Ligand SMILES: Nc1ncnc2c1ncn2[C@@H]1O[C@H](COP(=O)(O)OP(=O)(O)O)[C@@H](O)[C@H]1O
């Protein structure tokens with residue numbers, strides 16, 4: 570259970586209503602989401618849990634505007650995502666959402682500083698400001714002394730910190746993390762969770778996808794998916810409920 574305080578929530582950022590997602594594969598259709606409704610406000614820290622195949626990544630892709638639902642409504646900061654053109658969608662992905670992936674997804678030949686500068690290049694920020702902003706967030710995640718290292722010169726935990734810095738550098742509305750500790754040992758994973766806690770306490774909004782209970786305990790709200798539907802959505806983390814949700818055949 571998280572020992573730290575819960576911050577008051579802000580305005581609505583994500584408002585989805587009854588979304589479905591079908592994957593059509595030849596003759597077969599996989600219904601990955603069957604009508605999911607979810608509201609997420611600024612300053613929430615929410616874990617999305619569920620067994621493999623329950624639709625977590627599919628939901629994540631919808632929330633991140635990386636894919637479009639088959640039906641249903643999605644409003645991001647009050648704007649209907651279905652009515653956005655490609656430029657508007659790209660702007661949301663680049664400026665409003667900070668992505669953190671299980672596999673870090675860093676450019677292997679680039680230094681930490683250049684990796685973190687990348688979203689700022691897309692955003693059209695000038696080189697000097699870019700470098701200053703990237704250096705600032707790298708300091709914030711504790712990598713002030715690793716700015717000129719390349720990914721293969723860093724530990725797994727340090728690589729994920731670079732990825733978190735890259736997600737933060739544009740001051741996004743939300744941070745979307747899909748199994749961010751999945752490739753880390755448990756001690757390093759806990760260090761990354763401590764970093765997320767710090768970011769949350771500083772006013773960030775975090776959506777964390779994980780199938781690991783130990784990781785989900787850090788969030789202030791837990792949503793369980795099962796077979797493409799929300800099974801439970803509750804404040805905090807209730808281990809008994811979680812056991813019921815995960816272990817039921
Ligand atoms: N690109 C795809 N094409 C076809 N089926 C998919 C695709 N992505 C996911 N699925 C199917 O959709 C369901 C949900 O998958 P996913 O969202 O990846 O679940 P989770 O992340 O919870 O493991 C699964 O049955 C999976 O096989």
Ligand SMILES: [Mg+2]
Pocket residue numbers: 625626627
């Ligand atoms: Mg997944």
